[in-house]
Amino acid sequence: MKPETDPQEKAMAAQARLAAIVIAVTMVLWVGLSWIGGKLGWDPRYAFLFDFAALAAFFWALVVVWRVWRKRQ
Incomplete structure (x- = not known):
């Protein structure tokens, strides 16, 4: 692997790396909160809240990865 010298x-x-961390943490939190909500009998609207928050995080990460990919082209 070559050493990275370019600041860009x-x-x-x-x-x-940040996008990868966001994806991993979002997945763990999403599954964990959905499981906990099911076990504790939380209202289904909280499941939708978790789903929308996860979708927002995944969309943000997708945009960041796409921008990095485009810059490297």
Whole structure:
């Protein structure tokens, strides 16, 4: 693996890492909160709230990954 010396490359790598972390954390929280909500009998509207929050996080990560991919082209 070549060393990254370009500051723009480092910035893009940091953005890609952040997007990956957001995807992983969102998935764990989404599944975990859905499971906890089912076990505790929370109102279904909270499930929709978790779903929409997860969709927003996934969309944000998709946009960031797409921008990084386009810059590297």
